[in-house]
Amino acid sequence: MKIFNIKYSTIATGLLVLIISLNFSCKKALENDLENATYEGAYWKSESDINGAALGGYALLRRSLFNQNAFFLWGDAPSGLFASDATNDQYPYAGRFRIPYKENGTQNWTNWYQIVGQTNLILAKAAEIDDSKFAAGRKNYLLGEAYFLRALSYFYMTRVWGDLPLQLQAVTTADQAILIGRTNEKEIMKQVLSDATKASALLTWEGLNEGQRFRASKASALALLAHAYAWNGDYQKTVLYTDSITSRPDLISLQPKGNIRDVFANTNAKENIFVITNKYSNNESSGYDANIANSIAFITISSDLIKGMPNINPTYYLVPAMLSSIYTKDDTRLTEFVGYRNATDVKPNLVKYKDIQNVGSGGTFDMRAESNLIIFRLADIILLKAEALNALNRDGEARIELNKIRQRAGVAELNNSGLFLKRDIFQERERELIGEGHTYFDMVRTGRTYGTGGVAFFPPWMSLDRFRNKGYLWPIDNGIVNTNRLIGQNQWWQNN
Incomplete structure (x- = not known):
């Protein structure tokens, strides 16, 4: 149908x-x-x-x-x-x-x-x-x-x-x-x-099968349920709904190593579950306007990396000390997600949103940001499942899920347990989902269980x-x- x-x-x-x-x-x-x-x-x-x-x-x-x-x-x-x-x-x-x-x-x-x-x-x-x-x-x-x-x-x-x-x-x-x-x-x-x-x-899986990942499907509803139950601390239900999503590898699967960024350029990438598209050909993409808040691409990517971008330095740049604390040098995501202008760059760019085209003519620049805004993708769901399994004292299963994402990133597997594993999973979500609108909510979510034997990963000011x-x-x-x-x-x- x-x-x-x-x-x-x-x-x-x-x-x-x-x-x-x-x-x-x-x-x-x-x-x-x-x-x-x-x-x-x-x-x-x-x-x-x-x-x-x-x-x-x-x-x-x-x-x-x-x-x-x-x-x-x-x-x-x-x-x-x-x-x-x-x-x-x-x-x-x-x-x-x-x-x-x-x-x-x-x-x-x-x-x-x-x-x-x-x-x-x-x-x-x-x-x-x-x-x-x-x-x-x-x-x-x-x-x-x-x-x-x-x-x-x-x-x-x-x-x-x-x-x-x-x-x-x-x-x-x-x-x-x-x-x-x-x-x-x-x-x-x-x-x-x-x-x-x-x-x-009411929704079905069929929307995904037809390449409609910009509209809701059963998978996107299940992803929302998984996140909502995690927010409530009901990790049994989180596992239930994440399992439902991961049970359909025919429709949803991880991108191969070295090709994670395809989820931002390609709406129909099989890792995507629900995205907001941003295509110039569909009258969706945004251009730069000096008088308004612009698309995330214009505030995170500099003209040193993409000619024609308005900023020499990104308005929002990644903190080098934080990057070195969460990534190892062999992590392929450093190359895919972070843009360094030189060996001593102290204001590295987030390049997840670098799908940009110049629609200007005659040597003029009219830059249009075209990367997808991703609401749910499979890597997020797998790591949310790992968080839930760890909270339920099912650490062996949690490590399996965590290491799926680490294997894809080309880094060594981890073998911790308990609170150390909880830290590992939180940091893996930081590495994988940086700039996608998750990290602060992850901090708040873990903080909500702080008084019940949990660990809170507060930001520095909290x-x-x-x-x-x-x-x-x-x-x-x-x-x-x-x-x-x-x-x-x-x-x-x-x-x-």
Whole structure:
């Protein structure tokens, strides 16, 4: 059964504009600014309408992740692996985590609630359309995509801000919109797990088989479940869901040694599970603009490595001391992931996102960043499984999973146990996933079990007292706090 028969170029700018105009669901509830439901009654009549709305959801996800490079600033910048000389960009790391102006994309959840609003509409409106309007299997699949996108959005948001407004009803008219307060993060996680479970039941493996790794599949829903249960400390369930993914080597397998970077250039690389594509030919890639926060490629790669790039030094560069502490010289990932301009380079480049083309003519440079943003890939899942097995005192099995990734990187196998093995697995995730938006969340996740016999791998600026007071969370944009009286600033940031 063919699940998809479209080209990804349909998620172009025109569709995004349309979908944003349709997206009313959470705006009033969270910002007291509802637009008129212009398309109500004229839209939501057929499978193509629901499919278009789903594509719009993916477009909104792209915008949310790339806005201010939020995925990178949240998941990597505070970890201590990166530094910056830019005075306006250095606050999340470099020995501290202070944000003087709580008013930008990394603190503002508006884009994320537009995804939630979009998925709420899809779930409500698809239920009203007769099944006969859909090809076989398509209605359930589209519903599964909506549940997945809503679950993924809430999972990102609760890891960043903790307690959140929980909006599950579609809002299409002004009288339906109300101001709502924040729900405890434990309840948010229950909703994430509920939605992701529904998504895994409705989605199939077939999307992967058809090379659609830019849309949700059963594998991406299972990956989200594995991560969400790990976040909750339920490692039995983490093993269950990671096992489900690794049981399909016909669809998902590791890239060969020396070719890991193909996951960024090739959407259909078999290691990929779910990615956000970034292709110029599909009107997706971003060019450089000196007045805005640019694609991660423009802030991590210098003109010394790729001619035409705007920066002599990368805005965010890797810390040499941290690199030498986690990588050995024979690790092939040093060559694949890190770019040194000379033998004494003190500001090495992250080159995971070096898929860049110049579309300028006549000797001019118009550089376009084209690397995929990877949400889930198999190496991440294997190492998450190793973490879970170690937490369950199944160290022999955990070492097998850990060493799969080390063998691929060309480095010696490790044979530690207990807390030393936990450290090994954490560091392997640093080596493998650096710059992909995982490391800081990994630190927070391990820290959440600190008081129960675990080990926390805190960043340099994190004190135990700050962690226990949830100082690892990000502040909420002051505009949101000032507009909605039911939403207060996160505790740590009230006086910081």
